[in-house]
Amino acid sequence: MNAPHTNTPAAAPSSDVRSEEMLLNMGPQHPSTHGVFRVVIRTDGEIVLDSESHVGYLHRCFEKHCESVSFLQSVLYTDRLDYLTSMGNNLAFSMAVERLYPDLKIPERAEHIRVICAELNRIASHLLAIGTYGMDIGAITPFLYCFRDREKILSIFESICGQRLNYNYVRPGGVAYDIDDSMIAAIKDFCGYFRPKAQEYDDLLSNNDIFVRRTANVGVLPKDLAISYGVTGPSLRGSGLKRDLRRDAPYSIYDRFKFDIPVGTGEKGTLGDCYDRYMVRVREMIESLKIVEQAVAQIPDGPFKSEQLKGKLRPPKGESFVRVENSRGELGFYVISDGKDVAARVKCRAPSFHNISLLSDISKGCMIADMVAIIGSLDIVMGEVDR
Amino acid sequence: MTPEKIHDALNAAHPGAVLAFDPNPKLPSIKVAPSAWKAAAKTLRDACGLDYLVCLTSVDRGAELEAIYTLETMGETRAPIHVRVLVPRENPVIPTVEDVWRTADWHEREAWDLMGIVFEGHHNLVRILCAEDWEGHPLRKDYKSPDTYHGIKNNVT
Numbered sequence: 001m002n003a004p005h006t007n008t009p010a011a012a013p014s015s016d017v018r019s020e021e022m023l024l025n026m027g028p029q030h031p032s033t034h035g036v037f038r039v040v041i042r043t044d045g046e047i048v049l050d051s052e053s054h055v056g057y058l059h060r061c062f063e064k065h066c067e068s069v070s071f072l073q074s075v076l077y078t079d080r081l082d083y084l085t086s087m088g089n090n091l092a093f094s095m096a097v098e099r100l101y102p103d104l105k106i107p108e109r110a111e112h113i114r115v116i117c118a119e120l121n122r123i124a125s126h127l128l129a130i131g132t133y134g135m136d137i138g139a140i141t142p143f144l145y146c147f148r149d150r151e152k153i154l155s156i157f158e159s160i161c162g163q164r165l166n167y168n169y170v171r172p173g174g175v176a177y178d179i180d181d182s183m184i185a186a187i188k189d190f191c192g193y194f195r196p197k198a199q200e201y202d203d204l205l206s207n208n209d210i211f212v213r214r215t216a217n218v219g220v221l222p223k224d225l226a227i228s229y230g231v232t233g234p235s236l237r238g239s240g241l242k243r244d245l246r247r248d249a250p251y252s253i254y255d256r257f258k259f260d261i262p263v264g265t266g267e268k269g270t271l272g273d274c275y276d277r278y279m280v281r282v283r284e285m286i287e288s289l290k291i292v293e294q295a296v297a298q299i300p301d302g303p304f305k306s307e308q309l310k311g312k313l314r315p316p317k318g319e320s321f322v323r324v325e326n327s328r329g330e331l332g333f334y335v336i337s338d339g340k341d342v343a344a345r346v347k348c349r350a351p352s353f354h355n356i357s358l359l360s361d362i363s364k365g366c367m368i369a370d371m372v373a374i375i376g377s378l379d380i381v382m383g384e385v386d387r
Numbered sequence: 388m389t390p391e392k393i394h395d396a397l398n399a400a401h402p403g404a405v406l407a408f409d410p411n412p413k414l415p416s417i418k419v420a421p422s423a424w425k426a427a428a429k430t431l432r433d434a435c436g437l438d439y440l441v442c443l444t445s446v447d448r449g450a451e452l453e454a455i456y457t458l459e460t461m462g463e464t465r466a467p468i469h470v471r472v473l474v475p476r477e478n479p480v481i482p483t484v485e486d487v488w489r490t491a492d493w494h495e496r497e498a499w500d501l502m503g504i505v506f507e508g509h510h511n512l513v514r515i516l517c518a519e520d521w522e523g524h525p526l527r528k529d530y531k532s533p534d535t536y537h538g539i540k541n542n543v544t
Binding site (some may be wrong): 030055056059061063064067072099103137225227229230241243319320321323330332334338345347349353357358361386 | 413414438439440441442444445447452455457459462466468469472488489490492493500514515516517518525526
């Protein structure tokens with residue numbers, strides 16, 4: 001429906017217009033930075049010549065916390081990393097601890113519950129990402145629609161574990177509480193409800209001409225630059241690389257489910273632009289929904305946590321590194337245990353930390369307003385960048 | 388490439404650089420001498436195709452500080468390989484690899500900030516997560532948190 005168009009940045013100022021460079025401080029308190037993130041921009045009029053990112057405003061040394069509290073208590077701190085995908089954080093940390101045990105079997109029911117929760121959480125996180133992204137660019141209405149649907153997922157989580165945001169639900173050995181038939185019915189209801197909604201988002205935002213013009217051809221991230229910066233998740237797939245740990249290095253029980261991996265195609269502009277990254281998220285929600293539907297259909301009865309892990313966790317001496325595909329990319333934990341109930345070292349490989357570090361490279365030469373579009377399209381959570 | 392092939396390629400290109408090799412399938416790792424690390428990193432990226440620096444983990448091992456570089460090929464699927472570089476605690480200097488993997492820039496700044504490993508040749512080795520005037524490196528095991536910071540009392544310890 002949209003005629004092809006180009007977003008050419010303003011031409012260089014003509015010789016009779018005198019322009020001076022100016023340093024502009026954006027953030028740390030700025031609504032479009034999604035947290036406390038500061039960029040110092042060197043501008044020439046409206047054009048960004050160069051920028052420097054400053055992070056660390058939310059630093060609380062999560063890794064040091066993990067060296068002073070028990071493994072089970074550390075799960076609670078992982079909630080606060082990427083606070084929009086707490087289920088995925090819990091899952092990654094729990095799997096890293098579980099891998100320290102040589103023959104640990106996680107019950108089938110627990111694995112299904114984990115997958116269902118992680119995927120529902122991914123939908124909730126992407127809903128917030130695309131909703132706030134529209135708002136960054138000036139479209140308020142899609143945000144309200146997204147939050148209407150996200151609310152339904154949060155209500156399901158509330159009934160499952162009593163929390164709406166920081167769940168502390170997936171724990172080493174299984175999950176904290178079992179889910180009952182009424183919760184499964186609620187999840188099935190949600191699947192039926194949500195599937196037609198994707199069309200609504202497309203009508204409201206994806207095919208909105210103003211939105212397309214603000215995002216297509218803006219913030220183009222070439223594939224090789226993305227690899228060098230270790231960018232993962234929807235931001236990498238937006239650049240056209242089909243890489244998803246759920247399919248490429250299946251963990252938990254992801255190898256049993258059928259789903260596609262959407263990648264950017266440059267459909268409205270250039271491959272790897274803001275629109276591609278946005279569109280990957282919109283399409284991923286439906287793929288996550290497919291996984292939830294399959295997992296709910298085949299969830300077995302049985303225990304919801306392992307009998308092998310009881311009492312205080314004292315993993316055997318050793319090291320483990322585990323990654324999961326979180327909604328913002330690959331979240332990894334390097335855990336070192338020396339046989340005590342407290343970890344010797346925990347390192348968190350946070351996807352947003354990689355994804356935001358390339359900002360100054362892809363924002364050179366863009367307009368200041370596009371800077372907002374680029375930060376939003378990278379979809380960062382500062383809780384995870386600063387740890 | 389399998390961990391064994393990576394080890395062989397590295398050994399052939401830089402004799403004496405590889406100090407130890409652990410083919411453990413859960414956590415394959417290669418220990419590399421700090422002096423040879425820069426050249427080894429280029430070989431790992433160009434000849435072995437490890438174009439993706441997944442993570443840089445810094446560990447306090449008592450007498451030594453360790454930097455663990457987790458490497459992988461972006462287009463391939465296998466367990467990542469871990470390259471361990473150990474340096475003495477009194478003089479923890481490792482050559483920078485920020486020009487090999489761009490993401491090493493921020494990771495090395497983080498390892499300097501929290502663990503106090505110096506990355507020689509880094510263009511801007513300043514604190515990234517802690518405040519600029521913070522003292523000490525919090526993730527070292529002998530770190531003592533300050534009693535006050537800019538007049539703010541620390542009541543925790």
